Amino acid sequence: xADELNRLTHAALFEGFFIAGLSGFGGVLPFARRIIxxxxxxxxxxxxxxxxxxxxxxPGPNIVNLSAAFGARHRGITGALAAMAGLLAAPITIVITxxxxxxxxxxxxxxxxxxxxxTAAASGxxxxxxxxxxxxxxxxxxxxxxxxxxxxLFAILHLTLPLVILIALPISLLLAARRVK
Amino acid sequence: MIxxxxxxxxAEFSIxxxxxxxxxxxxxxxxxxxxHWLTPAQFAALFGVAQSSPGPNMLISTLIxxxxxxxxxxxxxxxxxxxxxxxxxxxxxxxxxxxxxxxxRRIVQAAITPITGGMVLAAATFLLxxxxxxxxxxxxxxxAAILTLRSKIHPLAFLAIxxxxxxxxxx
Numbered sequence: 001x002a003d004e005l006n007r008l009t010h011a012a013l014f015e016g017f018f019i020a021g022l023s024g025f026g027g028v029l030p031f032a033r034r035i036i037x038x039x040x041x042x043x044x045x046x047x048x049x050x051x052x053x054x055x056x057x058x059p060g061p062n063i064v065n066l067s068a069a070f071g072a073r074h075r076g077i078t079g080a081l082a083a084m085a086g087l088l089a090a091p092i093t094i095v096i097t098x099x100x101x102x103x104x105x106x107x108x109x110x111x112x113x114x115x116x117x118x119t120a121a122a123s124g125x126x127x128x129x130x131x132x133x134x135x136x137x138x139x140x141x142x143x144x145x146x147x148x149x150x151x152x153l154f155a156i157l158h159l160t161l162p163l164v165i166l167i168a169l170p171i172s173l174l175l176a177a178r179r180v181k
Numbered sequence: 182m183i184x185x186x187x188x189x190x191x192a193e194f195s196i197x198x199x200x201x202x203x204x205x206x207x208x209x210x211x212x213x214x215x216x217h218w219l220t221p222a223q224f225a226a227l228f229g230v231a232q233s234s235p236g237p238n239m240l241i242s243t244l245i246x247x248x249x250x251x252x253x254x255x256x257x258x259x260x261x262x263x264x265x266x267x268x269x270x271x272x273x274x275x276x277x278x279x280x281x282x283x284x285x286r287r288i289v290q291a292a293i294t295p296i297t298g299g300m301v302l303a304a305a306t307f308l309l310x311x312x313x314x315x316x317x318x319x320x321x322x323x324x325a326a327i328l329t330l331r332s333k334i335h336p337l338a339f340l341a342i343x344x345x346x347x348x349x350x351x352x
Contacts, residue, residue: 060266091236117347
């Protein structure tokens with residue numbers, strides 16, 4: 001837990017992550033970094049990188065994990081809840097509103113066409129994300145092999161997600177252990 | 182009963198989402214179709230809606246819950262998606278800093294990234310195949326992907342342009 005003097009209040013945790021969540025179109029991470037590191041100086045660059053590496057390391061939504069870990073560091077479990085609530089309050093309200101509109105008007109032919117175009121663009125964005133994540137791996141033969149293996153096990157052999165991880169993770173760990181100094 | 186099914190399904194994804202939620206998208210699509218909650222096209226559309234909202238990409242779980250069981254469904258799916266992983270994170274974060282120089286930390290990181298890459302690629306393949314049922318839609322996807330990689334244009338702009346093109350009948 002942070003020093004008594006530097007502990008943030010529940011309200012500060014909620015507010016900081018509320019702003020990050022509300023500005024975070026197409027990924028909250030850069031906005032969270034801007035608020036936590038650049039604006040409020042709650043963490044240094046290195047501390048933020050260390051905290052984010054934990055959240056990438058563990059499963060689940062990275063940025064939600066980050067808010068939980070950061071909140072817990074300051075105010076324990078209730079701090080984690082305050083930070084998570086701040087992060088998700090606005091996005092959840094907005095997405096539920098959009099979802100209800102979609103359920104109500106999604107079958108309207110005009111709206112339907114708009115959604116088709118929107119979905120096509122969103123699919124293109126996720127392809128770009130995939131290429132960004134896989135990009136650095138493509139230069140290392142062992143990593144490229146793991147990208148191909150994970151894809152093949154899931155998308156071509158239709159194995160379940162737990163089974164894919166059970167097979168791919170040990171192999172990937174062995175390959176990484178030989179490479180990482 | 183359906184709320185329990187939702188909670189367990191997304192709790193499973195929460196724990197299996199290595200490298201982030203995007204790696205569970207193809208499994209999520211498979212599960213909602215298998216449960217007959219959504220068609221692949223409806224899943225792709227909900228994904229598009231989730232992407233148009235600010236916030237983390239786990240919001241797709243909120244929308245699936247909402248579609249399946251209304252507001253209680255949305256609450257249960259969201260909590261399922263964030264509960265297990267954030268609990269784990271809070272438990273581990275206390276000792277994490279101690280291992281900042283540890284070699285195994287770099288090994289696990291190096292091992293996870295390519296698997297995440299392969300899974301997100303699987304998600305992209307699924308969404309593209311589902312969303313692009315003619316060449317004009319495929320063109321929108323290709324342009325969004327290439328311009329995202331090659332320019333600094335805000336992602337929301339592509340979603341707005343895509344929706345706009347659809348509205349004027351380009352799709």
